[in-house]
Amino acid sequence: MRKKILIVDDERSLLESLEMFLSEKGYEVTCAMTAAEALKKNDSFRPDVIILDVRLPDKDGIEVLKELGLKPKHSNVIIITAFHDMDTTIKAMKSGACEYIPKPIDIEELERAVERAARAGIPSSGANAISLDPSLIYEKGKIIGKSRVMKEIFKTIGILSENKVTVLIEGETGTGKEMIAQAIHYHSPFKDHPFLAINCSSIVGTLLESELFGHEKGSFTGAIATKKGKFELAGDGTIFLDEVSEIPFELQAKLLRFLQEKEFEHVGGEKSLKSNARIIAASNKDLWQMVRDGHFREDLYYRLSVAMIMVPPLRERKSDIPLLIQYLLKKINTELHRNIKRVEEMAIERLIAYHWPGNVRELENVLTRGVISTLGEVVLDEFIATLLEKGAAADDMRCDGIGTMSLQDVEKEHILKVLAHTGWHFGKACDILGISRPTLRQKLKEYSISIPS
Ligand SMILES: Nc1ncnc2c1ncn2[C@@H]1O[C@H](COP(=O)(O)OP(=O)(O)OP(=O)(O)O)[C@@H](O)[C@H]1O
Ligand SMILES: [Mg+2]
The missing domain is CATH 1.10.8.60 (Helicase, Ruva Protein; domain 3)
Structure with a gap:
């Protein structure tokens, strides 16, 4: 069946040329020159697509759009206008237009828009589209997969959630490592205890040590009060060490000791503390290769990889x-x-x-x-x-070694590094960064960086 188009414009020559063009393309076309006529024809002709000029003699096109919106939604509206400003575009889109085309009209652009709008309205029995399975329901944290390897991972999650062994999850970025770590935790008897994630690459040096093990008051610049670390806060829960490959070498020794003896001290403290938290570590680098290259302690590798989950990339x-x-x-x-x-x-x-x-x-x-x-x-x-x-x-950029970090990512990372380096001393950090305190505060807000308590 031919798709129906209603064209609404007060410029007769434009109406005629569009009518001729679209009729030649196989559409059934009718025209209106005023808002009143457009609303009437919308009811009688029931077009699949409406092309609507935003400036009409009797009414503002945006008003017409709103009135059309009150009718049953059987039309898709493409707005055309000589007033090519952002405000009108936003208003038109908010009022339900599907496309916005400025005058002078690029006829090919209009044709593509009409084609798209007409297809979007195809009733749900379209032959070339597949319906979503109604029985599939979104649930937060649900891991999806039916490949053999994902089924194996589900089994492993089941087994590991019954015990407290240390787990190493390896896989490329975006493969679902954190989801798997959470699934192990939330299926375990300790699911009501905290799941605390810490990204080892986003905090450096002493601050990372303090995040993990806590610190005593005055143990380093900025340590204004004694603070508990994640190991104390997790109780019987889980600590998720994300990007574990980035833990500095000195700290690797301390983590090893914790994994061996379940004991640790605050930074600057002497008292031995105990923790029952389970460790799940994740890496998107090949950790064993890092051991071979001398960047990661072999003994720590073995302690972390008591159980291992390798998440294959999606292309496999x-x-x-x-x-x-x-x-x-x-x-x-x-x-x-x-x-x-x-x-x-x-x-x-x-x-x-x-x-x-x-x-x-x-x-x-x-x-x-x-x-x-x-x-x-x-x-x-x-x-x-x-x-x-x-x-x-x-x-392609990634292949060139440039990475996929945006300028903002790089800025955020650099600010974090400088703050860590200066022990969160704003004055010193501003000197290094060459910005004022208000600017630094603004950036912390912008990047949701919170000052460690
Ligand atoms: N099997 C899956 N089923 C459903 N959603 C998934 C699955 N795998 C990943 N996701 C989704 O993909 C996104 C990335 O997952 P996640 O953060 O767990 O990846 P990651 O391996 O930790 O990545 P990175 O190494 O970059 O931190 C999340 O939004 C998650 O919801
Ligand atoms: Mg992750």
């Missing part, structure tokens, strides 16, 4: 991808209050074929961006294709 378990797409879309629906019901088959094939350097996290990001660009209930292949092209560009 592609059979998980279709299920992950379904599940992550349910998750995104919940988080973004959307109602995505289907995904084009081509999009799924494309997502399976991609090599996922950022693993499940990257898949989730691509799907989130795909949903944001989606107007209706179907995730279209063309958006996914564009997003993957961008992802591939980021990947």
Whole structure:
């Protein structure tokens, strides 16, 4: 059946040329020159797509949009206007427009927009899209996977949650290491005790030692009061040592002692303290290779890897991808209050074929961006294709050794390093960073960096 288009504009010549162009493209077209006429034709003609000028003689187009919004949603509206300002765009999008095209109209851009809008309204029995499984429900912390290797990991989680052995989880970034650590903890008899995560790469030197083991008042600059470390705070719970490969060599010895004897002291303290916390460590580097290169203590490696879970990259378990797409879309629906019901088959094939350097996290990001660009209930292949092209560009950068850190990531990391180096002395830190105190405070707020208590 031909798709119906209603064009609303007070400029007769534009109306005529658009009508001719779109009719030639196979659409059934009708026109209106005023808001009143547009609202009437919307009821009688029931268009699939409306092309609406934002400036009409009798009414503001944004007003018309709002009135259209009150009718049953069977139309997708593309706004056209000569007033190419951000304010109108935002208002139009908020009032339910799906696209915004400035005059003079680029006819190819309009054609693409019309095509997209018409497809977004295809009823839910479309042949080229796959429906989301209604029985699949999003639950926080649920690990998804049906590949053989993921099933093995589920079994291991079950076994490890029954005991308290130290676990080392290895896998590339975004493979779900932290989720696995949490699953072990929350399935264990100690699930009501804390799960405390600490990223060993984001804190340096004495501060990391103090985070883990606590410190005595006055033991280093900035240690204004005695403070408990994670090992004391965790009680019978779990300490998750993320990026364990980044623990400085000196601290590795102290961690080893804790793992051997379950004993430790505060930084600057003499009293021996005990902890029953379980350690789960994670690394996205090959820790054994680091041992061979002399960067990680061999004895500590053996103590950490009493049990080991190797999480394979997503590209090595592609059979998980279709299920992950379904599940992550349910998750995104919940988080973004959307109602995505289907995904084009081509999009799924494309997502399976991609090599996922950022693993499940990257898949989730691509799907989130795909949903944001989606107007209706179907995730279209063309958006996914564009997003993957961008992802591939980021990947090329990684191959060049530049990394994928944004300028903001680098700034945040540098600020943290300087603060750690100066023992959180703001004056000294500002001198090194070459910024004022208010600027430093502003940046701490911006990056959600909290001052250690
Ligand atoms: N199997 C899975 N099922 C559902 N969601 C997953 C799965 N694996 C990863 N995720 C999601 O991917 C994201 C990254 O997971 P997580 O933080 O556990 O990865 P990671 O291995 O710790 O990464 P990094 O090394 O970068 O810290 C999270 O949003 C998580 O919810
Ligand atoms: Mg992690």
